[in-house]
Amino acid sequence: MAITEGRTMCETVGKKPLWQRLGWLALIWAASVLALGLVAGSLRLFMSAAGLSTP
Template sequence: MSRTMSGKSETQQAQPLLKRLAWLGGIWLASVLSLGVVVEIIRLGMAAAGLKTH
């Protein structure tokens, strides 16, 4: 088993990395979805005011 400078094995260090990447992906996905919701609300408001988006 290989050990790094901190004394933890590579698998012990890889797990927190995967966890951080999962959080990054989750936060990115949530931000994209929330932006989509905001865009749709704006489109509905524009359509209600008689404006066309296309």
């Protein structure tokens, strides 16, 4: 475990409130879902432009 200024990382992480840690988790999840949607949408756009759409 890394020691920063006499404290371990677990001690410094535990100091933040639960709502803040859950907020970051939700923000990262939402950003990943948005990124996945953008990638899927762009792939669908390129495939339809190449004529690979279903009838």
